[in-house]
Amino acid sequence: MQLLNDISEMLQKGKLNDVKSLTQQAVDQGFETSIILEALLSGMSIIGGKFKNNEVFVPEVLVAARAMNGGLAILAPLLEQEGVQPLGKVVIGTVKGDLHDIGKNLVKMMMVGAGLEVIDLGVDVSPEKFIAAVEENNADIVAMSALLTTTMTNMETVIAAINEKGLRTKVKIMIGGAPVTDAYAREIGADCYTDDAATAAITAKEYMI
Amino acid sequence: MRIDLQVDCNKKEILENIQCYENLPNYQIYTALYDELLYENAEILIPIGYYVLTPQLEEVAEANIEMSVCCIVTLGKAVDVKIHSYFEASDYLKGVLLNGIVDFILFSASNQLYHHVFDEVKSQGMMMTKRKEPGTCNIPVTAQKWILDTVNAVERTDITITSGYMLNPTKSIGYFYGASKSIAYTPFDHDCSQCDHIHCPQRKIYVTVKTDEKELVLQVKSGSNLLDILRESKLPVQADCSGKQICGKCKVKILSKNLLPSENEKLILSNTEIADGIVLACFQQVNTNIVIEIKHLEATILSDFHFPNIKRKKYKSKIIKGLLKYSKNNKSSTDLIHKLFGKKYTYTLSALRKLSSILPNEPLIALIKDEKEIVHIEKENIKNLFTIGIDIGTTTIVIALVDLIEEKVVSMYKCINPQKTYGADIISRIQYVGDHQDKVLTNVMIEALLKGITHLMDTHQLISGQILEIAISGNTTMLYLLTGIDPKSLASSPFSTTHMGLINISFSELFADMRLSCPIILMPGLSAYIGADILSGLYFSGITEMEGNYLFIDIGTNGELAIKVNNRIICVATAAGPAFEGTNITFGMGSLEGAICGVTSQNNGDWLLEVIGNSTPKGICGSGLIDVMAHCLNQGLVDETGRIQEGQIIPILPSNGSIYLSQQDIRELQLAKAAIAAGIEVLLQESGCNIENLDCLLLAGGFGHHLNIKNAIRIGLLPGGLENKTKVIGNSSLGGTVRYLLEKNSQSTLSDINQKCEYLELSNHIQFYDCFVNHINF
Numbered sequence: 012m013q014l015l016n017d018i019s020e021m022l023q024k025g026k027l028n029d030v031k032s033l034t035q036q037a038v039d040q041g042f043e044t045s046i047i048l049e050a051l052l053s054g055m056s057i058i059g060g061k062f063k064n065n066e067v068f069v070p071e072v073l074v075a076a077r078a079m080n081g082g083l084a085i086l087a088p089l090l091e092q093e094g095v096q097p098l099g100k101v102v103i104g105t106v107k108g109d110l111h112d113i114g115k116n117l118v119k120m121m122m123v124g125a126g127l128e129v130i131d132l133g134v135d136v137s138p139e140k141f142i143a144a145v146e147e148n149n150a151d152i153v154a155m156s157a158l159l160t161t162t163m164t165n166m167e168t169v170i171a172a173i174n175e176k177g178l179r180t181k182v183k184i185m186i187g188g189a190p191v192t193d194a195y196a197r198e199i200g201a202d203c204y205t206d207d208a209a210t211a212a213i214t215a216k217e218y219m220i
Numbered sequence: 221m222r223i224d225l226q227v228d229c230n231k232k233e234i235l236e237n238i239q240c241y242e243n244l245p246n247y248q249i250y251t252a253l254y255d256e257l258l259y260e261n262a263e264i265l266i267p268i269g270y271y272v273l274t275p276q277l278e279e280v281a282e283a284n285i286e287m288s289v290c291c292i293v294t295l296g297k298a299v300d301v302k303i304h305s306y307f308e309a310s311d312y313l314k315g316v317l318l319n320g321i322v323d324f325i326l327f328s329a330s331n332q333l334y335h336h337v338f339d340e341v342k343s344q345g346m347m348m349t350k351r352k353e354p355g356t357c358n359i360p361v362t363a364q365k366w367i368l369d370t371v372n373a374v375e376r377t378d379i380t381i382t383s384g385y386m387l388n389p390t391k392s393i394g395y396f397y398g399a400s401k402s403i404a405y406t407p408f409d410h411d412c413s414q415c416d417h418i419h420c421p422q423r424k425i426y427v428t429v430k431t432d433e434k435e436l437v438l439q440v441k442s443g444s445n446l447l448d449i450l451r452e453s454k455l456p457v458q459a460d461c462s463g464k465q466i467c468g469k470c471k472v473k474i475l476s477k478n479l480l481p482s483e484n485e486k487l488i489l490s491n492t493e494i495a496d497g498i499v500l501a502c503f504q505q506v507n508t509n510i511v512i513e514i515k516h517l518e519a520t521i522l523s524d525f526h527f528p529n530i531k532r533k534k535y536k537s538k539i540i541k542g543l544l545k546y547s548k549n550n551k552s553s554t555d556l557i558h559k560l561f562g563k564k565y566t567y568t569l570s571a572l573r574k575l576s577s578i579l580p581n582e583p584l585i586a587l588i589k590d591e592k593e594i595v596h597i598e599k600e601n602i603k604n605l606f607t608i609g610i611d612i613g614t615t616t617i618v619i620a621l622v623d624l625i626e627e628k629v630v631s632m633y634k635c636i637n638p639q640k641t642y643g644a645d646i647i648s649r650i651q652y653v654g655d656h657q658d659k660v661l662t663n664v665m666i667e668a669l670l671k672g673i674t675h676l677m678d679t680h681q682l683i684s685g686q687i688l689e690i691a692i693s694g695n696t697t698m699l700y701l702l703t704g705i706d707p708k709s710l711a712s713s714p715f716s717t718t719h720m721g722l723i724n725i726s727f728s729e730l731f732a733d734m735r736l737s738c739p740i741i742l743m744p745g746l747s748a749y750i751g752a753d754i755l756s757g758l759y760f761s762g763i764t765e766m767e768g769n770y771l772f773i774d775i776g777t778n779g780e781l782a783i784k785v786n787n788r789i790i791c792v793a794t795a796a797g798p799a800f801e802g803t804n805i806t807f808g809m810g811s812l813e814g815a816i817c818g819v820t821s822q823n824n825g826d827w828l829l830e831v832i833g834n835s836t837p838k839g840i841c842g843s844g845l846i847d848v849m850a851h852c853l854n855q856g857l858v859d860e861t862g863r864i865q866e867g868q869i870i871p872i873l874p875s876n877g878s879i880y881l882s883q884q885d886i887r888e889l890q891l892a893k894a895a896i897a898a899g900i901e902v903l904l905q906e907s908g909c910n911i912e913n914l915d916c917l918l919l920a921g922g923f924g925h926h927l928n929i930k931n932a933i934r935i936g937l938l939p940g941g942l943e944n945k946t947k948v949i950g951n952s953s954l955g956g957t958v959r960y961l962l963e964k965n966s967q968s969t970l971s972d973i974n975q976k977c978e979y980l981e982l983s984n985h986i987q988f989y990d991c992f993v994n995h996i997n998f
Binding site for chain 2: 025108162
């Protein structure tokens, strides 16, 4: 169990190479893949929690996430082989007319770190694309981002399209971005607005449990 | 109009924007990553600005405004792609950091564009409104399209706009200004206080600073440290400990009453100060608009020295009655001069220029330097030529304008060393340089010297050609900081140096400025702690060329001592610390206005205070401290071990109890005086001299000016028996530069002294430590 603790510790310190070699070591020693995955996710979850409490800062979260991706890359083929299902599936994108993706990318990063599979549709995503991705992947969550008040309204359009397709009961809808507020989320019928990437990941995870 | 703009980055600010704070364990990694990103992406980080003047858009039209200037600043698509690629590769930190760098570059580029736009609008007889950005200040986001269309109609940009009115590439900003003949000048480009982007990392707040003479409004980054803000704006504030939250000197009054002292500040501030709204700048991060008041540091700086008696003059003029009669064989004018005097000279370019304008039959006067170089030529009457001597002290800078024909100081310029805001002593400044890796200490010094030189030239209406030479003296650290030589090694054992010899340099090279074209010399020094200031002082005093035995003492931030016995000159530097300049003493201060500089004891035992400038006492300087200590000993208030006999403090200004001496202050004083006394003892031993055989004690520096010798002897700073053998020589470091500038072959005289001086390191000297311990008691 010391090895799994070490994986979590190194991940929290953002040591990419250590996390990679320890993960490989755990695989070689015959640990169950899902247990190794749990070690990675717990490390990331601790960092996310500390970030929310202002105990660590942005750069530490970023390097931890990078280290986690290094470990995940080793586990990914094994998880697929063993048919391990992710905690849930998220379709994420920046809405039509909007090109900003830094915030969206950070949310994706944290959600992957929470054990979710994230399908990233990129920027300037039309409602049709959102719908197609939800149907194709049988997604559990739709996450949308917008930077301007003029593009924010496209979130409502996407929700309308989801309702129209009868998919609303199947998915949770999360929104975020500079002009977005709690009130706006309620107004357009989204499930929630989250203020930062760490909270978005925690909320998404809660939806899936 | 398309303008190529500059890449302007503030590393610290950019890193802080993404929470890479200096105190984080991995900060070095982040800064290395930052450097790497800037280097790697140098080719794509090219900010370009566009602006186009156009009639107002109806939707955003304002009364009294005729025109709009549509502006776009952009960095191009490649940057978007690069940031995206870092995220794809899970290199999140690189992605976020490059994004931060790019945002900063864009914002700064827009500030640069402002100046271009402003000049253009002004040239058309108009003034501009503040910056207006779509999506803020009631400007609809849709105006973005109008801005882009206006720019694209004139300039060929690759920028497009999405259905949601977002510019593509995303690293582009569009905005406009109103322009009109009937509006007044607005001091700021972008007014953050009016902006809706309250979470913008570039958001600025306003700090209004009131000083005795002016009021100014600074636009600074929210969350900035108040001391940093004042430093960057070159505002005078004392920060002896360089902002480490120790010294309690960076007092600022908050007039807007919206910044309160923290618990830790309250421990340092008095109750009266807390009630007055005083805070300590180094403790305060400013997140909201504030109005503050600061007191000017400017002061009576004691810079006097007796003008040196120059026997052999550096500059001599020779009259030539006309070159015509020598002119034959098609020889050049300079060949004819050589023939006339039977000697070859070198020439300055300005002398040659002048020579070329004089007809062969006209008489001329040549000014010759050190009998080697013709530096100036006039048709008649050489006058109004000057040299400049500069002394850079740790605390003060003095610049003397010297008439080299009349041989007198015409004018002096004095100012507080602007580096003082980065620490009172040289160690904290060297640490600042080491911690910040920037040239700020060099830059502020260069600026201060240029300001002083310009002031003197303006006052006397001088032009470049009238200044023939500049000589600069100062301690080793000051000269290294001035020239940008890394001073790091000076701060720790074995205190090695890079170069101690005299440096010849041109004005333009040292100052990166074309105001003057004369040569500059930096006086030579001996070691890290026996700098040019001491050598210059010894040269000024003349003791090295005189018969007899002399002791030379310069007590400043440290105590430097030299003894001249027979043909030997031995120098030592004692780590006396800056107690005599007021640092580490609760109410200590330099010899500035408001300092108690002398205390006499009246018959009834009451103390009579002498205050510099006869103003309200603010604190106590070195000489005052010595007087107080002597009276305390005489009156039995403190015993010979330095212990205060009754209570915790010795009140100096008892009327309101606001100035006093603490037990700790007395301990600091004991260490300082013991170091100097021990230094003197070691020097006497090493040179085989004793007090009786000393001809004179020379006291250099501002410290000697008010010093009561008897009291200095009473507290054991100076040995007994010197009462009637002491001479105060003032600012000998500056005096040395003046002598250098006027005396013939001074360069070689100075290097002779340099050769002759022996440096004795005290930090590993066996006897010094014993002497030091013996001198701690009074």
